Amino acid sequence: EVQLLESGGDLVQPGGSLRLSCAASGFIFSTYAMSWVRQAPGKGLEWVSSISTSGYNTYYADAVKGRFTVSRDNSKNTLSLQISSLGAEDTAVYFCTKDPIAGAPLGVFEYWGRGTLVTVSS
Amino acid sequence: DVVLTQSPVSLAMSLGERATINCKSSQSVLYKSDNKNYLAWYQQKPGQPPRLLISWASTRESGVPERFSGSGSGTDFTLTISSLQAEDVAVYYCQQYYSSSRTFGQGTKVEI
Numbered sequence: 001e002v003q004l005l006e007s008g009g010d011l012v013q014p015g016g017s018l019r020l021s022c023a024a025s026g027f028i029f030s031t032y033a034m035s036w037v038r039q040a041p042g043k044g045l046e047w048v049s050s051i052s053t054s055g056y057n058t059y060y061a062d063a064v065k066g067r068f069t070v071s072r073d074n075s076k077n078t079l080s081l082q083i084s085s086l087g088a089e090d091t092a093v094y095f096c097t098k099d100p101i102a103g104a105p106l107g108v109f110e111y112w113g114r115g116t117l118v119t120v121s122s
Numbered sequence: 123d124v125v126l127t128q129s130p131v132s133l134a135m136s137l138g139e140r141a142t143i144n145c146k147s148s149q150s151v152l153y154k155s156d157n158k159n160y161l162a163w164y165q166q167k168p169g170q171p172p173r174l175l176i177s178w179a180s181t182r183e184s185g186v187p188e189r190f191s192g193s194g195s196g197t198d199f200t201l202t203i204s205s206l207q208a209e210d211v212a213v214y215y216c217q218q219y220y221s222s223s224r225t226f227g228q229g230t231k232v233e234i
Contacts, residue, residue, distance in 0.1 A: 045164070045172065045215055047224035059222055062123070095171055107219030108162050112171035
């Protein structure tokens, strides 16, 4: 059974940084592209970032480019998102997602974790 | 970015009725090289993460009830729930994966 468990969400001050993690299990992690999608309270879904199987190729939404860094550790089945220069607009639940097809990133979010909440406030 | 506009924003239906949600893209998401529409639909129930219902505009995911169907091509797409059930109360989102900058529609809330 595919499981994605996010952690690392917290209350952080504007301008601060945080590192989110996603522990994956139930599939061969190294063969699937992964992504982060966020959802502000009461709002819709927003794609944040994706990463290829090797981690060599990374993709970002314009809203986070230059502030967020996605990475993965295939030896530990872990996906990470380093987020910095945070503003109120970054307050959201951050979901870890898995692509449906092994190989190159497709950008369909087949499996989702339950998310981790990042709150940016002074 | 590819902008997806869903209509209506909300939908109040009766049990057993047919529900139709539209998704219009600012540009075609039909990839000519493989003749596939790079569009997906998700369902999100309160307090839960989204669930993938349909990919490639019309391919139902495993375990998704047959009352859910997707149609359309190019820039205009539709998610249809043929006979609304109580458990279908949710927000539905379309999403394009044609562009490397993935985008979602703003969501359609379905109520009974």
